[in-house]
Amino acid sequence: MKVPVNTLALLAGILLLSNTVPEPKTYVIGDKAEDFSLRNVDGRMVSLAHYPDAKGFIIVFTCNHCPYAQLYEQRIIDLHKKFSPRGFPVVAINPNAPEIVPEDSFEEMKARAAEKRYPFVYLLDSAQTVFPKFGALRTPHVFILDRNLIVRYIGAIDDCPETASGAQRRYVDSAVTAMLRGERPEPDFTRAIGCVIKRRK
Amino acid sequence: MRILYLVSFLFFTGSCALRGQAYTVYDDFAQLETRIQALPPNTTVVINFWATWCAPCVEELPCFDELTEKYAGPNFQVWLVSLDFKTRLEKQFIPFLEKQKLKAEVMLLADQDADSWIPKVHQDWEGAIPTTVVIRGGQRKLHQDKFNNFDELESFVLGFLKTVQKVTGLSTEGSR
Numbered sequence: 001m002k003v004p005v006n007t008l009a010l011l012a013g014i015l016l017l018s019n020t021v022p023e024p025k026t027y028v029i030g031d032k033a034e035d036f037s038l039r040n041v042d043g044r045m046v047s048l049a050h051y052p053d054a055k056g057f058i059i060v061f062t063c064n065h066c067p068y069a070q071l072y073e074q075r076i077i078d079l080h081k082k083f084s085p086r087g088f089p090v091v092a093i094n095p096n097a098p099e100i101v102p103e104d105s106f107e108e109m110k111a112r113a114a115e116k117r118y119p120f121v122y123l124l125d126s127a128q129t130v131f132p133k134f135g136a137l138r139t140p141h142v143f144i145l146d147r148n149l150i151v152r153y154i155g156a157i158d159d160c161p162e163t164a165s166g167a168q169r170r171y172v173d174s175a176v177t178a179m180l181r182g183e184r185p186e187p188d189f190t191r192a193i194g195c196v197i198k199r200r201k
Numbered sequence: 202m203r204i205l206y207l208v209s210f211l212f213f214t215g216s217c218a219l220r221g222q223a224y225t226v227y228d229d230f231a232q233l234e235t236r237i238q239a240l241p242p243n244t245t246v247v248i249n250f251w252a253t254w255c256a257p258c259v260e261e262l263p264c265f266d267e268l269t270e271k272y273a274g275p276n277f278q279v280w281l282v283s284l285d286f287k288t289r290l291e292k293q294f295i296p297f298l299e300k301q302k303l304k305a306e307v308m309l310l311a312d313q314d315a316d317s318w319i320p321k322v323h324q325d326w327e328g329a330i331p332t333t334v335v336i337r338g339g340q341r342k343l344h345q346d347k348f349n350n351f352d353e354l355e356s357f358v359l360g361f362l363k364t365v366q367k368v369t370g371l372s373t374e375g376s377r
Contacts, residue, residue, distance in 0.1 A: 067254040137345070138329035156328075160313050162286050191319040193284050195255060196329040196346060 026135025029188050033059075033149045036130045038093065038123035039106070041113045046121050048091070048149060055087030056152070056179060058172060059143040061136040063094045064112050065103035066195035069139045072157050073116060075164050076140070079157070079172060080120040088144075088176050090120040095131035095139070100198040128200055138194030144175050144185065152179060155190030222298040224307040226287065230318035233282065233310060242338040246278045247358055249305075249333045250322070252285050253297040257347040258331040262303065264354045269305040271355075279305035284330065287311045333357070340365045 027033060033048075040046045048057060060076055062069045080090035098105035106124050113122045125131050134143050135154075144153035153175040158167035175185030227233050240246055249265050251258035262281070269279045281303060285294045290309070298307060312318055319328045323343040326332055333344045335358050342361040348354040 067252075137327050156316060159316060161315075162288065162313065166313070190316040191326070191328045193315050193319075193328045193330060196257065196331065198257075 040121045041110045057145045062140040096198040097200040153185040156192030230312045245337040266304045
């Protein structure tokens, strides 16, 4: 078999380019997030555009299996109950590859959402294309968007994973409360311990 | 001061050692930071952040045992810093240590205000575990994922030591 030299050169060029392409840029405060379409545990496809009356969104990358996600589960439910009526629903997204963590499969997500009566949508990022755009690294990892999908807060739910009552700073609660007053969240970026997102190789 | 510290350290871990593996509990990140800052410039420390409840963390622990066996000495240390909760010490953490018999030094960091100390470990770390940082002579390098095998971990550490040598001119001889 003979391959034209220019084809080889082109292939080599593509290889070279693909090696030098930098990591895609992830959202920072002030960036506009891209809408997505992901399947909810009820079978429907969900996009942020489906919420025309929302004043913003509390996007939580979370999952079934991670003990930190489990510790925060009730707090995520409570955030939705408090802020959804005021225009800020929780949108929960499981970013993990179920082949790596069977507990985070779509079937298991449905089971957990039913058992714990999730009042919010619980979506699967099945192609793992959404969480890398946000730059989500762990579960749980929160991104608060305003009505124009501008990222206003990135980080932790509060400063005490072990118990809700032990928290001294409730970052997400304060951020949304500030936004409802027309103010910018302060702080707008926090770090927290969590489970690394299980990415397909 | 140093001796006092050592004595209190031995005293503290001594009682724990009777039950199996020794470990130190730090309630405040500043205590861990003090230990990092006390390291001589020619000493390498590999710090792995893990937890008993974190499956990928537990999977990679044998790599750190192997690293300890191969390199540990006066100028090379391996610390396993657990982020387990203090309230689960008796039920989960101690039984795990008794079963695993880890070779590296084990610590439990119970400082809940993670946002305040995570960037002090490395400015690029946002808190996902497993995560490993290697430190020598004021230089740091971060690995924010699991090591799949010992070779990956070893080349991460040796690669870092090569760059440190270039930057600071420090000899890495002696860390074996």
